[in-house]
Amino acid sequence: MPMDEPQTTTFATTDGDAFEQFFTSAYGSMRIHHEDRPRLRYRGVHAGLFTLDSIEWSARLNIEVEPLNKIIVSRVTTARIQIAYGQDDWRFTAGDLCLAPYPERPYLNNLRPGELRNCILDPDMVTRVAATAPGRRPQRLRFTTCAPVTSAAAAQWWATRGYIADLLDDPQPGASPLMLANAGHLLAAATLTTFPNNALTDPTSEDSQDAHPASLRRATAFIDENAHRPISPADIAAAARITIRAVQLAFRRHLDTTPTEYLRRVRLHHAHRELLAADPGTGVTVGAVATRWGFANHSRFSAEYRATYGVLPSHTLRR
Structure with a gap:
């Protein structure tokens, strides 16, 4: 469930043990090999199902990452990083956007001194945003590479993160739970469209057959009755008893809009x-x-x- 208010954490240290302990608490279990007395500075804003943070370090780091059960999107600000998993090896430099693509598997991470800005997403939330209708063609959400599909998609993802970061940093009274949930769904959707995965495909012939007026009526009734709640496209599709692709097609075919715009x-x-x-x-x-x-x-x-x-x-x- 979304939190009532975002929670901000700041941390700084030059103690090696504290350095590793903090990395583990913030991201998950890992072993860090580093030079003596590395300097670390961190600032993160936690908003329930997602966290936006920035982290800066002064030494070269070799990190053995255990399965994190988190989806982490990073933008390299001034560092250079290398992600290695089996035979796969990805390298990123300043300005690049990258994804830790295997949240359920260990991997190696080599980082040169510098700064990263991260977005940490709850995998279950991303799965719900990508989900198909219950009981039909179930598949496990899987990202297939660390790199964005295009540079334009990467730029759009970064713009989305910037918009939400501004929202969380706004000094006005705190964001509502509905707003925070919408922000999380927006980040999840942006991540799904930016990095290759097995969830977003074109509508199938079965989806096209399901995109009929009765399905649309179930979807619109659910939206009308639950607009005050933090609902996602996956929730709408589940209520209509069709896939998310079919519900998108139904709204486009019969109302010339999208489920999100109708909501x-x-x-x-x-x-x-x-x-x-x-x-x-x-x-x-x-x-x-x-x-x-x-x-x-x-x-x-x-x-x-x-x-x-x-x-x-x-x-x-x-x-």
Whole structure:
């Protein structure tokens, strides 16, 4: 479940034992071989099912990584890193984006001094975002390489991380659980489209047959009844009893939209109704309503609200 508030951790040390202990607590079991007295600086923001962090170290590190049960996406800031698993060997330098692709297997990591910025994702959350319908063509989510599919996909992933990092660092009152869950789902979806895996394929003929109006009615009814909850595309597909690819096809075929965009419109409608019913004398604010319904960027919320209802949300609240 998402946390009520993100939790920030900072850490710094030059003690070798403390260095290894902290790596293990932050990422999972590993053995670190390093020079004497390496300097480590760390800052991380934990938001339930995902963590964004940055880590800087001063010595060359050779790390024997045990199975982590985490999906870790890293952007190399100033370091050079090498990831080795069996016969596979990947090397990355400053500006590169990479993935630790085998969360259930051990691997070797060689790092030159520098900095990484990481995104740590819960594998179960990523699996739910990628999931097909229960009982049909089950398959285990598996990433197949450390490198992004294209440089454009890597740039889009980094932009997504930056947007969410800004959200978590916003000094305004904390993000709602709904907003944090949406952020986690967005990072998971970005990771699935950035790194090759066995989950995202084109709709099959079976998916096409399942994308009929009855499936769409089940999907829209689920969204309408659960818009206040942190639901994912996988949840919508499960409620409709079809695969995530089939539900996407049904929304595109019959409504010319996507499940995510339909959910966004439903949440905007609920925010509109809440603003209409609110008494401005009780301290209700547009920002609080937007946050409660999962709209992290208040200026974008205002623009979308005005495009839909013809007035700014502040006008609705003051009417």
